[in-house]
Amino acid sequence: MTAVxxxxxxxxxxxxxxxxxxxxxxxxxxLRRDRIMMPVWVLCLGLxxxxxxxxxxxxxxxxxxxxxLVQDMNGNGATRALFGTxxxxxxxxxxxxxxxxFLTVFAAIMSLLIVIRHTREEEETGRQEALSxxxxxxxxxxxxxxxxxxxxxxxVTLLVAGGxxxxxxxxxxALGLAVGLSGMAFGGLAAVAAQLTESARLARGxxxxxxxxxxxxxMAGDAAEDGSKGSGHVLTWLSPLGWAEYAPPFAAERWxxxxxxxxxxxxxxxxxxxxxxRRDVGASFYATRPGxxxxxxxxxxxxxxxxxxxxxxxxxxxxxxVFAGAIFGAISDGADExxxxxxxTREIIERMGGAxxxxxxxxxxxVGILGTILTVYAASSVLRLRSEETDQRAEPLLSxxxxxxxxxxxxxxxxxxxxxxxxxxxxLALGLGYGLAAGDVGGSLPRVLGAAxxxxxxxxxVTSLTVLLIGALPKYSAAAWGLVGWVVALGWMxxxxxxxxxxxxxxxxxxxxxxxxxxxxAAPFVWMLLLSAVLTAGGLVALRRRDIGG
Amino acid sequence: xxxxxxxxxxxxxxxxxxxxDGLDLEVEAGEVHGFLGPNGAGKSxxxxxxxxxxxxxxxxxxxxxxDPWHDAVDLHQHIAxxxxxxxxxxxxxxxxxxxxxxxxxxxxxxxRRAQLxxxxxxxxTKKGHTYSKGNRQKVALVAAFASEVELLILDEPTSGLxxxxxxxxxxxxxxxxxxxxxxLLSSHILSEVEALCGRVSIIRKGRRVETGSLAELRHLxxxxxxxxxxxxxxxxxxxxxxxxxxxxxxxVKLQVDSDKLDAVLRRLxxxxxxxxxxxxxxxxxxxxxxxxxDVTRTGTETGAGTGSGTGSEEAVAR
Numbered sequence: 034m035t036a037v038x039x040x041x042x043x044x045x046x047x048x049x050x051x052x053x054x055x056x057x058x059x060x061x062x063x064l065r066r067d068r069i070m071m072p073v074w075v076l077c078l079g080l081x082x083x084x085x086x087x088x089x090x091x092x093x094x095x096x097x098x099x100x101x102l103v104q105d106m107n108g109n110g111a112t113r114a115l116f117g118t119x120x121x122x123x124x125x126x127x128x129x130x131x132x133x134x135f136l137t138v139f140a141a142i143m144s145l146l147i148v149i150r151h152t153r154e155e156e157e158t159g160r161q162e163a164l165s166x167x168x169x170x171x172x173x174x175x176x177x178x179x180x181x182x183x184x185x186x187x188x189v190t191l192l193v194a195g196g197x198x199x200x201x202x203x204x205x206x207a208l209g210l211a212v213g214l215s216g217m218a219f220g221g222l223a224a225v226a227a228q229l230t231e232s233a234r235l236a237r238g239x240x241x242x243x244x245x246x247x248x249x250x251x252m253a254g255d256a257a258e259d260g261s262k263g264s265g266h267v268l269t270w271l272s273p274l275g276w277a278e279y280a281p282p283f284a285a286e287r288w289x290x291x292x293x294x295x296x297x298x299x300x301x302x303x304x305x306x307x308x309x310x311r312r313d314v315g316a317s318f319y320a321t322r323p324g325x326x327x328x329x330x331x332x333x334x335x336x337x338x339x340x341x342x343x344x345x346x347x348x349x350x351x352x353x354x355v356f357a358g359a360i361f362g363a364i365s366d367g368a369d370e371x372x373x374x375x376x377x378t379r380e381i382i383e384r385m386g387g388a389x390x391x392x393x394x395x396x397x398x399x400v401g402i403l404g405t406i407l408t409v410y411a412a413s414s415v416l417r418l419r420s421e422e423t424d425q426r427a428e429p430l431l432s433x434x435x436x437x438x439x440x441x442x443x444x445x446x447x448x449x450x451x452x453x454x455x456x457x458x459x460x461l462a463l464g465l466g467y468g469l470a471a472g473d474v475g476g477s478l479p480r481v482l483g484a485a486x487x488x489x490x491x492x493x494x495v496t497s498l499t500v501l502l503i504g505a506l507p508k509y510s511a512a513a514w515g516l517v518g519w520v521v522a523l524g525w526m527x528x529x530x531x532x533x534x535x536x537x538x539x540x541x542x543x544x545x546x547x548x549x550x551x552x553x554x555a556a557p558f559v560w561m562l563l564l565s566a567v568l569t570a571g572g573l574v575a576l577r578r579r580d581i582g583g
Numbered sequence: 584x585x586x587x588x589x590x591x592x593x594x595x596x597x598x599x600x601x602x603x604d605g606l607d608l609e610v611e612a613g614e615v616h617g618f619l620g621p622n623g624a625g626k627s628x629x630x631x632x633x634x635x636x637x638x639x640x641x642x643x644x645x646x647x648x649x650d651p652w653h654d655a656v657d658l659h660q661h662i663a664x665x666x667x668x669x670x671x672x673x674x675x676x677x678x679x680x681x682x683x684x685x686x687x688x689x690x691x692x693x694x695r696r697a698q699l700x701x702x703x704x705x706x707x708t709k710k711g712h713t714y715s716k717g718n719r720q721k722v723a724l725v726a727a728f729a730s731e732v733e734l735l736i737l738d739e740p741t742s743g744l745x746x747x748x749x750x751x752x753x754x755x756x757x758x759x760x761x762x763x764x765x766x767l768l769s770s771h772i773l774s775e776v777e778a779l780c781g782r783v784s785i786i787r788k789g790r791r792v793e794t795g796s797l798a799e800l801r802h803l804x805x806x807x808x809x810x811x812x813x814x815x816x817x818x819x820x821x822x823x824x825x826x827x828x829x830x831x832x833x834x835v836k837l838q839v840d841s842d843k844l845d846a847v848l849r850r851l852x853x854x855x856x857x858x859x860x861x862x863x864x865x866x867x868x869x870x871x872x873x874x875x876x877d878v879t880r881t882g883t884e885t886g887a888g889t890g891s892g893t894g895s896e897e898a899v900a901r
Contacts, residue, residue: 323708324676432664433687
């Protein structure tokens with residue numbers, strides 16, 4: 034009896050170590066594959082932190098200015114939602130206030146991309162199967178992916194901490210850890226998502242949605258309560274991004290919220306491990322249901338196909354914007370309760386939003402956030418066209434009686450009309466949320482909806498640039514993500530960092546009137562629409578002339 | 584006979600790689616034409632040019648009397664293409680993909696679709712990513728064979744099919760031929776080519792090195808002869824077309840160009856034949872001769888005349 038039990042125990046122990054066989058080789062493979070992408074992410078995050086100190090130093094020179102800034106920004110729910118809560122007026126604390134949330138969100142996105150890329154994507158393409166047939170343990174793939182993401186987050190932690198070390202050692206370490214641990218937590222959640230679904234695309238979508246929900250919860254909680262004066266709001270405490278915020282580096286440094294993030298990371302990673310050991314390679318916990326024997330009347334051609342391929346992502350974005358719009362709308366009311374005797378708040382809000390009334394200005398900044406974030410959807414929708422090509426599905430499709438323009442149009446119709454639909458529902462939710470809170474649905478709904486739709490030309494400009502890339506420089510299509518990152522970073526951080534107008538002008542969103550509130554002229558819209566049309570036409574002409582294939 | 588495919592002097596380079604280096608190809612309407620060549624010879628590139636997916640740097644190409652680059656859409660009404668590596672959309676069922684392709688071509692014969700599904704034993708309700716490689720291949724094959732088209736372009740279509748399914752595939756191609764359709768079949772499986780193709784073209788390094796009917800091509804190769812003679816033979820080495828002559832006392836082994844066999848036999852009978860085996864050239868020999876890479880080629884050329892080689896890899900001076 035005992036002998037049997039002993040054998041089982043040793044068998045299990047041996048199994049556990051065998052599970053990891055080959056991890057080192059897989060790790061080197063992963064690092065080799067990420068040798069460009071990972072350093073770019075790490076450097077961008079690290080430089081953002083260190084360069085912000087200098088920018089804030091020159092933008093708010095005297096301590097009095099900084100104290101005033103913090104008082105103004107914290108005194109108002111809307112600005113707290115927008116920028117997060119400031120926990121101190123030192124240069125370090127201000128840097129955390131300005132880029133802390135940005136860094137944690139982007140570390141989370143970097144981590145989920147890395148994890149999915151080395152787990153579910155490997156399985157979906159069948160590469161994992163070939164690797165697993167070698168001397169590779171059952172959990173080696175997941176371990177290598179998690180080690181890769183740990184290396185990336187470790188480097189981010191070091192760079193962020195190093196960049197801010199001059200502002201105070203423990204604060205710098207706290208911020209570095211907050212960013213790096215958040216990355217690991219969302220990397221762990223992505224690892225769980227990778228076990229649950231068979232599609233890398235869906236796994237990425239689910240993990241990104243988790244980041245989005247955490248972000249909106251953090252915003253809502255910050256809007257409701259000034260976390261620097263009390264224990265913080267429950268909504269913020271519900272969000273892992275809120276834990277990073279509530280361990281305020283360079284201010285009332287609390288280390289235990291960082292522990293919470295570490296616990297989430299450890300918990301999600303162990304869930305992923307136990308799931309990974311229990312399933313078949315390539316499979317997931319949801320069995321795929323059979324499909325129809327024959328194509329329905331809707332799948333008559335490439336347009337039906339394009340809709341089938343794009344509808345899931347569109348539905349996800351619509352749902353996300355309804356959620357975000359409603360919450361943003363509800364917290365927008367009351368922005369003017371603290372109109373402020375300070376010029377600084379007014380100036381920042383004006384730079385970001387507009388002039389007439391803080392409520393309008395706040396709504397305008399929310400509309401601006403929705404618009405800039407939507408460029409992510411616009412680019413991903415167009416890039417679907419490129420992935421169809423690199424995954425070798427375009428070639429057989431185009432060897433049918435389908436012209437290239439028709440094939441491109443089947444996706445681009447959704448890339449252009451999708452953002453309109455998403456902005457429309459986002460605008461409706463924002464207007465409705467605000468209208469209900471302010472008791473003026475009839476008046477605010479059309480104004481906010483119009484404001485949301487005014488973002489369309491700027492989003493389309495990003496769409497068109499992506500089309501041009503795919504047509505003219507297909508090998509560099511991924512550069513569209515650089516463009517999106519630039520636009521989002523400028524929109525998010527530019528105003529408070531007092532970035533010069535000429536730099537701000539590189540973003541199409543800087544050329545839009547701040548709506549609702551500002552006076553509308555046709556010129557910027559006309560120019561942007563014209564430019565979009567020209568870029569799209571150029572991209573399509575290039576697509577017609579070039580070779581198709583990887 | 585009408586010409587279904589005609590290409591001449593096709594050039595295509597990707598950066599520094601010359602994938603096609605003056606390729607010629609003629610396929611008559613109604614024939615099953617074998618398209619052969621070692622890996623990387625440019626078969627798939629040629630097919631992509633024929634489909635108008637790639638634009639040739641220079642050269643002329645016509646399919647069914649149309650230019651594949653400029654008249655792609657018109658032309659593709661009459662063409663069905665099966666790639667060697669079929670990738671499907673993960674969310675679409677096999678049946679949906681077959682119908683979609685049919686609708687995007689000239690149309691789909693529903694009775695034939697049902698028959699083919701049964702013959703290939705393919706479950707059309709499975710989703711794209713759950714099919715095995717062979718089954719993905721079957722989805723594309725059913726879609727192609729059920730389509731109302733004139734020309735089928737098949738790029739190593741049987742990779743991943745089991746022998747039983749390969750047999751079904753052969754039947755289907757034969758049926759297509761009987762219905763008067765043209766098939767361009769790129770394949771490495773020589774028995775498949777031998778069973779199905781009337782004519783073949785062999786390409787190597789982006790050029791066609793051989794074309795013709797299988798009978799014609801056989802004629803170009805060598806027959807192996809082994810004989811035991813009554814007396815030592817004379818004058819064999821002086822005969823044209825004799826290779827790899829190996830005389831040991833009264834045992835003779837040699838290879839001879841198939842059209843020069845007659846003269847050799849005459850010499851052998853003069854010496855008195857006790858036993859004789861003569862092996863016709865196999866297709867493998869024919870293909871191997873063209874598949875050999877340059878290293879072996881130059882190697883045997885310098886060693887030519889020693890009479891020790893099998894002769895099969897010796898370059899034919901052309």
